[in-house]
Amino acid sequence: MVLQGEWTLAAIGLAYPRLRARLEQHCDRLDLEWDLSGVDALDSVGALMLWRAWERRMPGRVRMRPDQAPVFERIRLAEEKGVLRKAPRSPFEWLMAIGDLAFKAGRNLREITILVGQLLLDLGHILRHPGDMPWRETSANLYKSGVRAMPVTALVGFLIGVVLSYLSALQLKSFGADVYIINILGIGIIRELGPVLVAVLVAGRSGSAMTAQLGVMRVTEEIDALAVMGVSRTLRLVFPKVLALALAVPLLVLWTSFVAIIGGMVSARFQLDISYAFFIDTLPKVVPVANLWIALFKGFTFGILVALIASHFGLQVKPNTESLSANTTSSVVTAITIVILVDAIYAIATRRIGMPT
Amino acid sequence: MTMGESPAIQVERLSMRFGRQWVLRELDFTVDKGEVVALVGGSGSGKTTLLRAIIGLLRPTQGHVRLFGEPLFSGDAKRDRLLRRRVGMLFQHGALFSAFNVYENVAFPLRELKVLDEDLIRDLVRLKLSMVELLPRHAWLMPAELSGGMMKRAALARALSLEPELLLLDEPTTGLDPDRSESFVHLIRSLRDELELTVVLVTHDLETLGALATRVAVLAEQRILAFGTLDEVMGADHPFVHNFFRTGRSQRALQRAEQ
Numbered sequence A: 001m002v003l004q005g006e007w008t009l010a011a012i013g014l015a016y017p018r019l020r021a022r023l024e025q026h027c028d029r030l031d032l033e034w035d036l037s038g039v040d041a042l043d044s045v046g047a048l049m050l051w052r053a054w055e056r057r058m059p060g061r062v063r064m065r066p067d068q069a070p071v072f073e074r075i076r077l078a079e080e081k082g083v084l085r086k087a088p089r090s091p092f093e094w095l096m097a098i099g100d101l102a103f104k105a106g107r108n109l110r111e112i113t114i115l116v117g118q119l120l121l122d123l124g125h126i127l128r129h130p131g132d133m134p135w136r137e138t139s140a141n142l143y144k145s146g147v148r149a150m151p152v153t154a155l156v157g158f159l160i161g162v163v164l165s166y167l168s169a170l171q172l173k174s175f176g177a178d179v180y181i182i183n184i185l186g187i188g189i190i191r192e193l194g195p196v197l198v199a200v201l202v203a204g205r206s207g208s209a210m211t212a213q214l215g216v217m218r219v220t221e222e223i224d225a226l227a228v229m230g231v232s233r234t235l236r237l238v239f240p241k242v243l244a245l246a247l248a249v250p251l252l253v254l255w256t257s258f259v260a261i262i263g264g265m266v267s268a269r270f271q272l273d274i275s276y277a278f279f280i281d282t283l284p285k286v287v288p289v290a291n292l293w294i295a296l297f298k299g300f301t302f303g304i305l306v307a308l309i310a311s312h313f314g315l316q317v318k319p320n321t322e323s324l325s326a327n328t329t330s331s332v333v334t335a336i337t338i339v340i341l342v343d344a345i346y347a348i349a350t351r352r353i354g355m356p357t
Numbered sequence B: 001m002t003m004g005e006s007p008a009i010q011v012e013r014l015s016m017r018f019g020r021q022w023v024l025r026e027l028d029f030t031v032d033k034g035e036v037v038a039l040v041g042g043s044g045s046g047k048t049t050l051l052r053a054i055i056g057l058l059r060p061t062q063g064h065v066r067l068f069g070e071p072l073f074s075g076d077a078k079r080d081r082l083l084r085r086r087v088g089m090l091f092q093h094g095a096l097f098s099a100f101n102v103y104e105n106v107a108f109p110l111r112e113l114k115v116l117d118e119d120l121i122r123d124l125v126r127l128k129l130s131m132v133e134l135l136p137r138h139a140w141l142m143p144a145e146l147s148g149g150m151m152k153r154a155a156l157a158r159a160l161s162l163e164p165e166l167l168l169l170d171e172p173t174t175g176l177d178p179d180r181s182e183s184f185v186h187l188i189r190s191l192r193d194e195l196e197l198t199v200v201l202v203t204h205d206l207e208t209l210g211a212l213a214t215r216v217a218v219l220a221e222q223r224i225l226a227f228g229t230l231d232e233v234m235g236a237d238h239p240f241v242h243n244f245f246r247t248g249r250s251q252r253a254l255q256r257a258e259q
Helices: A009-026 A044-053 A066-080 A093-128 A135-145 A147-175 A180-219 A222-228 A233-272 A276-286 A290-315 A321-349 B047-055 B077-084 B102-113 B118-131 B136-140 B148-159 B178-195 B206-212 B230-234 B239-245 B248-258
Strands: A005-007 A033-035 A039-042 A061-063 B009-018 B021-031 B036-041 B062-067 B087-090 B166-170 B198-202 B215-220 B223-228
Touching: A005 A009, A005 A044, A009 A044, A039 A044, A039 A066, A044 A066, A044 B118, A066 B118, A066 B178, A093 A233, A093 A290, A135 A147, A135 A180, A135 A233, A147 A180, A147 A233, A180 A222, A180 A233, A180 A276, A180 A290, A180 A321, A222 A233, A233 A276, A233 A290, A290 A321, B009 B047, B021 B047, B021 B062, B021 B223, B036 B047, B036 B206, B047 B062, B047 B166, B047 B198, B087 B148, B102 B118, B102 B136, B102 B148, B118 B136, B118 B148, B148 B178, B178 B206, B198 B206, B206 B248, B215 B230, B215 B239, B223 B230, B223 B239, B230 B239, B239 B248
Parallel strands: A005 A039, A033 A061, B036 B198, B036 B215, B087 B166, B166 B198
Antiparallel strands: B009 B021, B009 B062, B215 B223
């Protein structure tokens, strides 16, 4: 068998399957003499193809140039070192995965508890030493996650208001209960939809950003640098975030609910012919003011929760991209889940408060 | 001109500008096949920029780069891709994909070709890992679990996976301890001899330079100040060359490299 031409990855390219099949036709002929001396170029891909056709040993009769020998020598050396084989999978992997998940949840809970404790200590420290209050960081966070979130929350709120009003109007019309649109929108948006909507948006917008920021700071060892300078990372990095969201989210809730109700009002005007003046006049009569306080309190706690969860997952990031993306995902998913869970608890706890009689 | 005769790298009147700042100006640079050229220069002298222009990561503001006689940006996407496959690059920090383990990192460029079967790829990965002196059990480690030296080796295995003719090394020994960096230099030299590679390396490390380079290019003032063998370059009369090569520390490092 006389081989010629370039036996390199670049030259073989798409011809690989054809070439391999042709080589395989000859592999069982032990008496064959192989002549490689006419081969112009031979790289490890070409050599490996031959090696495999020879069933992983040098054939009995082979002619090659001295400069072609080293590549086969390299292949033989690599083979001596053993095979590349993954560790076999355990049949109980699913059980281990569940156990891992439980341990992970437990660990997260423990870490978050420690973080909360540390933040309370920081709060005590600031009350005693007001000079250490991280004003600049708090203000920056307030601007980034509060003021900058206003357009998007307004847009989403307005559209939700329009849609909710439109769908309700279709139903109410058929019962002739048109005026109740104000009750539905008032209670629904102020008490329930506004806070949850804002919390979800803030978790997706600011929570992810906070996790990614802290995560990258961990990757680039900036957080370690802070520790070396004797600056508390919770006081300087986590505390301002929690404080900023605790202030920003209730305000965003007010803003979003306001815009959403305007959206509902506009929609009601066109669908049900309810005038703006009547809507505005009726709203305070059918929605007790306690609902507003509930909404503000919800916003306050949701803000704290989102910031806490985001900071926690950010600090857990390990120095690789996979960990960064996994923690950012966990942060947003956990924050939204927890917010909805807590909202359900509030719904039960406040079921006797603020309902129109 | 046939392919066999054209130089591996041909840089003609290359200028690079970032914003308002010229990093390189009208730079000419030619590397013949089989050479090992070291690029040296102070921080910010444009070494890495030149390297990135050679591999096509940066488009020249003015001028041309040719690899193996073919233009780097020919306008034909397929031709460009084929040309890039003939070049392997070892990034300063390895640039291993952190979501993949070592095996998948080395196999990735081979799999992307979509011609080779998985059996051959496994054999090839084993061969490459063996060439860079990594053990089979290292194949399943994630990049985050590797030490600095192992990371460079794994990255080198990946750079070699497409059988490149030209290998670019960005600070190959930075961040390695002297012992590791010596064995890494040794590894690169033996691979170069075996595979007949053309190598361009950026380095600050005089020991690496003395041990590897057949020619040295000194980059300063946005151009190549001196280009020749180490002795020729050291004879050049320029303050940077003085500072870089003729201090006591540099002399000792070069002597060590010669031993």
